[in-house]
Amino acid sequence: MIPLSTDVVRFVPPIFDKADPAAPAFFLRPGDPIERELFEAELAGDYRAGRVFQADLNRTFSEGVAVLMAADPGRDTLLALVAAEGALEDGEALPAEERQLLAAARDAMADHWPEYRALIVEMNRRHQLLPLVAFRRFCKGWENIEAALPFAAGPDRLVTLAATGSIPRPLMKMAGFEAYAMLNAGQHAKNSEAASKSDDGPPTSLSDAPSKADGTSAGTDGLKTPG
Numbered sequence: 001m002i003p004l005s006t007d008v009v010r011f012v013p014p015i016f017d018k019a020d021p022a023a024p025a026f027f028l029r030p031g032d033p034i035e036r037e038l039f040e041a042e043l044a045g046d047y048r049a050g051r052v053f054q055a056d057l058n059r060t061f062s063e064g065v066a067v068l069m070a071a072d073p074g075r076d077t078l079l080a081l082v083a084a085e086g087a088l089e090d091g092e093a094l095p096a097e098e099r100q101l102l103a104a105a106r107d108a109m110a111d112h113w114p115e116y117r118a119l120i121v122e123m124n125r126r127h128q129l130l131p132l133v134a135f136r137r138f139c140k141g142w143e144n145i146e147a148a149l150p151f152a153a154g155p156d157r158l159v160t161l162a163a164t165g166s167i168p169r170p171l172m173k174m175a176g177f178e179a180y181a182m183l184n185a186g187q188h189a190k191n192s193e194a195a196s197k198s199d200d201g202p203p204t205s206l207s208d209a210p211s212k213a214d215g216t217s218a219g220t221d222g223l224k225t226p227g
Contacts, residue, residue, distance in 0.1 A: 026142045026171075026175040027142065035137075036183050039134070039137065039183060043126060050126065060113070068109075068113060078102070078105050150163070
């Protein structure tokens with residue numbers, strides 16, 4: 001459900017105690033359904049950071065395997081593993097050895113199959129830009145952040161780059177991801193609460209590392225670039 005209320009929400013990053021009045025906090029404005037679609041259009045159009053679905057990754061990976069490993073006896077094994085992985089129910093997983101084989105093949109495919117690499121690049125670009133764009137659009141203030149500049153928005157009503165850059169990057173990204181979660185689910189984390197009208201003023205671990213297709217890194221043999 002997308003929230004109908006546009007009341008500002010006070011968000012304390014979950015690495016801090018919500019009950020501590022001196023904890024860093026951000027004031028986030030929930031977006032509406034139109035803003036959600038505009039936000040996705042901005043990511044996909046302006047930044048080439050649209051959504052990348054697992055089905056698209058699997059399809060492009062399989063196409064690469066079929067071409068680059070046409071004469072390799074391991075081709076059918078990889079294609080079968082991708083199909084088996086896609087059929088898994090929630091909570092199920094392939095055996096460790098099969099997961100490692102797929103991880104190695106996906107890493108190699110990112111090096112040798114341009115269509116697959118393009119999806120990985122777009123997925124990583126989205127991971128990095130999404131919280132920044134959401135933060136600038138939906139953050140309406142902050143408090144208790146040492147050395148941060150005062151809140152400032154430009155004529156476009158976005159938080160200025162100077163003000164955004166003064167926020168420690170991990171905190172900014174936590175607030176940005178929270179704003180995006182509110183935009184999509186109509187919900188906010190337990191460290192968020194509606195800001196009182198009398199107020200004056202990620203996850204517990206957030207990695208900035210680019211994402212692999214399956215979160216692992218390894219090498220593989222058998223993949224050849226087309227001649």
